[in-house]
Amino acid sequence: MNKKEMLITPNTYSRPQRKIKKVKGIVWHWVANPNSSAEANRNYFENRKHGNTGYGSAHYIIDLDGQIIQVLPEDEMGYHVGSYTYTKKALTELSSYPNNCTIGIECTHVDSKGNMTDETRQTLIDLTASLLEKYDLSADDIWLHQEVVGWKDCHRFYVNNPSEYKKDKQKVSDVVGGGKIKDPIKVSYDDLETDEDFVNYLQNGDAGDKVGKLQEKLIKAGYKLPKYGVDKDFGDETEKAVRAMQKDAGITVDGLYGQDSGKALNKMLDTKSPNTRTSLNAYNSKKYKLASKAGLKEYQTFLNTFKDKAGFHSLATDGIYGRKTRDASIRVYQHLARVSVDGIFGKNSKAAAPILKQGKADKNWTYLVQGLLYCHSRDPKGFDGIYGSNTTSAVKSFQRAKKISIDGIVGKNTFDKFF
Ligand SMILES: [Zn+2]
Numbered sequence: 001m002n003k004k005e006m007l008i009t010p011n012t013y014s015r016p017q018r019k020i021k022k023v024k025g026i027v028w029h030w031v032a033n034p035n036s037s038a039e040a041n042r043n044y045f046e047n048r049k050h051g052n053t054g055y056g057s058a059h060y061i062i063d064l065d066g067q068i069i070q071v072l073p074e075d076e077m078g079y080h081v082g083s084y085t086y087t088k089k090a091l092t093e094l095s096s097y098p099n100n101c102t103i104g105i106e107c108t109h110v111d112s113k114g115n116m117t118d119e120t121r122q123t124l125i126d127l128t129a130s131l132l133e134k135y136d137l138s139a140d141d142i143w144l145h146q147e148v149v150g151w152k153d154c155h156r157f158y159v160n161n162p163s164e165y166k167k168d169k170q171k172v173s174d175v176v177g178g179g180k181i182k183d184p185i186k187v188s189y190d191d192l193e194t195d196e197d198f199v200n201y202l203q204n205g206d207a208g209d210k211v212g213k214l215q216e217k218l219i220k221a222g223y224k225l226p227k228y229g230v231d232k233d234f235g236d237e238t239e240k241a242v243r244a245m246q247k248d249a250g251i252t253v254d255g256l257y258g259q260d261s262g263k264a265l266n267k268m269l270d271t272k273s274p275n276t277r278t279s280l281n282a283y284n285s286k287k288y289k290l291a292s293k294a295g296l297k298e299y300q301t302f303l304n305t306f307k308d309k310a311g312f313h314s315l316a317t318d319g320i321y322g323r324k325t326r327d328a329s330i331r332v333y334q335h336l337a338r339v340s341v342d343g344i345f346g347k348n349s350k351a352a353a354p355i356l357k358q359g360k361a362d363k364n365w366t367y368l369v370q371g372l373l374y375c376h377s378r379d380p381k382g383f384d385g386i387y388g389s390n391t392t393s394a395v396k397s398f399q400r401a402k403k404i405s406i407d408g409i410v411g412k413n414t415f416d417k418f419f
Contacts, residue, residue, distance in 0.1 A: 001068060001123060001126050001127060001130070002066070002067045002068065003067075003068040003069075003070060004067065004068065004069050004070065005069075005070045006039070006042055006069050006070065006071065007070065007071065007072065007073065008042065008045050008046040008049075008057065008071055008072065009046060009049055011048070011049035011208075012049075012051070012206070012208050012209075012210055013048040013049060013051055013053075013054065013055050013056070013057075013079070014045045014046070014048040014049065014055065014056060014057035014078075014079065015049075015057060015072060015076065015078075016076075016077060016079070016206075017076055018076065018077040018100070019075055019076065019077070020074070020075050020076065020077050020100060020101060020102075020103075021100070021101070022101055023074070023101060023102070023103055023131075023135040023137070024093070024094050024095070024101040024102065024137070024141065025093070025094055025098070025101065025102045025103075025137070025141045025142070025143050026102065026103050026105060026128050026131050026132065026137070026141060026142050026143065027058075027080060027081055027098075027102045027103070027104045027105065027143045027144070027145055027148060028105055028107065028124065028128075028142065028143070028144050028145070028155050028158065029058060029080060029104060029105065029106045029107065029145050029154050029155055030106070030107050030108075030109050030114045030154055030155040030156055030157065031061070031106050031107065031108050031109065032154065032156070032340055032348070033348075034109060034110060034111050034112050035064070035108075035109075035110055035111075036108060037063060037064065037108065038061040038062060038063035038064075038067065038068075038069040038106075038108055039063075039069060041061050041106060041108070042061055042069050042071050045057040045058070045071055051209070053344065054343070054344055055079040055082060056079050056080065057071060057072060057078040057079050057080065057104075058071060058072070058078050058080040058104030058105065058106045059071060059072045059073075059074060059078055059080075059103045059104050059105065060103070060104070060105045060106065060127060061105075061106040061107075061108065062105065062106070062107050062108060062120050062123045062124055062127065063108055063120070064108050064110065064117050064119070064120060065117070065119050065120075066117070066119030066120055066122060066123040067123075068123060068127060074103055074131075077099050077100050078099065078103075078104050079099060080099065080102070080104030080106075080145070081098045081099055081102060081104065081145060081148045081149060082097075082099055083148070083149035083150075083151075083152075083311065085149060085150050085151060085311055085313075086098060086148060086149055086150065087147060087148065087149070087150045089147065090143070090147065090148040090149070094143075094148070098148050102143070102148075103131060104145075105124065105127060105128065107120055107121075107124055107155060108120060109157065112156075113156060113157060113160070114155055114156035114157030114158070114160070115157055116157065121168065124168070125168055125171045125172050125175070126175070128142060128172050129172045129175035129176050132172065132176050133176055138173070138176065138178045139169050139170070139172045139173035139176060139178045139181055140178070140181070140182070142169050142172060144158050144159060144165065144184075146159050147184070149311070150311075151308075151309075151310075151311035151341065152311070152340065152341065152342070153340060154340070156340075162183070162184050165184050166181055166183060166184055169181045169184075202214060202234055202256075202257040202258075203234065203239075203255065203256050203257065204234055204235065204236065204238075204239045204255060205234060206234040207232055207233045207234060208232055209232065211232050211233060211234045211238070212230050212231075212232035214234075214238070214242075214257055214265075215229070215230040215231070215232070215238060215241075216230055217265050217266075217269060218238070218241045218242070218245065218265070220269055221245065221265060221268045221269050223241035223242075223244055223245050224241070225237050225238060225241055234257075239255040240255075242255050242256075242257050242261065243255045245261070245264065245265055245268070246261055246264070248268075249261075249264035249265075249267075249268070251264055293319030293320075294319065295370070295371070295374035295379070295380075295382075295383050296319040296320070296321060296325075296371070296374045296375065297317045297318070297319040298371075298383040299325075299367070299370070299371030299374055299375070299383060300315045300316070300317040300318070300319070300325060300328075300371075301317050302367050302368075302371060302383070303315055303325070303328045303329065303332055303371070304317070304328075306328075306331070306332045306335055307328070309335050310328070310331035310332050310334070310335040310341050311331060311341055312324075312327060312328045312331050312343070315328055321374075321375040325375065326375070326419070327343045329368070329371065329372060329375070329418075329419070330343050330344065330345050330349070330419055331343050332368060333345070333349065333368060333415065333419075334349055334352075336364055336365060336368065337349065337352035337353065337354065338352070339352045345415075345416070345419040350412050350415065350416055351412070353411050353412040353415045354411070355409060355410075355411045356369060356387060356409065356410040356411070357387065357392075357408065357409040357410070358387050358388060358389065358391070358392045358408065359387065359388075360387070361387040361410075363385040363386075364385070366385045366386060366387045366391065367383065367385045369387070369391065369395070369410050370382075370383050370384075370385070370391060370394075371383065372418040373391070373394045373395065373398060375418075376398055376418065378394040378395075378397050378398045379394055380394040380395075381394070392408035393408070395408045395409070395410055395414065396408045398414070398417070398418075399414060399417075402414075402417040404417060
């Protein structure tokens, strides 16, 4: 095994520097980008530090020639299995937040089915065996990403070829001197349970722009930070303010700023000055406008019918287009387009866009388009799943504003502007 250390820079999105207390499992992934090198994938994780591509990282990436790149120290947590849902097995055997007790291994592969070179596959077996021995685990502690979260087809090759998965696990077991491997579990959506806390929490010791935003919000909401102000450093003063806010909001007072705290603080700010909502919720610095509330509510109800299949938490049908509705829209898009569902509209997602036009569009796709029009303050005159002349004119109006071809047809470029 040839291992090269190329650790990424500490940052909020891919190297949060939280300690793993006890390693309980090894998770196998695919990089989902055929023939890309380990180093390219490592650099992708590195570039997440800029904050425009969301959270994500893993400890090791195995190259097409079997070489290993180490991206994170083994005792630091990566963001490789965060999800709104987890399987019961993962919640029972790992933890309520499996990132905090697992090591993630990403495999490069040669095609979109996830087929690996013999070298990659052999290194996966060797590396996994050495980690299991190191942490006193057995081959039963190997997980596919899918077995942890329930919905993602990662590692796709093993998800689609359970007998190969079993075979490779058995090879690992033979190395570490374990016994016979059981059949892999079949994951069903009924198995899933949700975890409210996801990855987005801040705590004492954190620093960066996200902390700065939190501090601005706290001050706006009336929680003073007299000594340090907005210094982007989550210290005792900020913690005290978070605790005071949590107490006032009637939620758990733990000084951790997670989803519940975020919701509570936003709600306070809404009542104090409704006009700040837009700037506060702006996601990836993309502006959005409040669109027709009624149409948006219908759209949110529609999106919710896909929540299990597309792996997101039920949306509030509040008629407000924010980060969560955007994320769910991308996930439903990915589900309908049959690409990996990860909530990030990347190259593969864009390439999978259908061509939708008047009289030639499936109902669900049309609902998605009509909903997205509402999200962008365009009115298709009804949320009915019928791609008629009103939808066409609304699409044209959107295309005109975005300076792309004005043809009333929704394809790659229009979806790109939608997301
Ligand atoms: Zn994965």
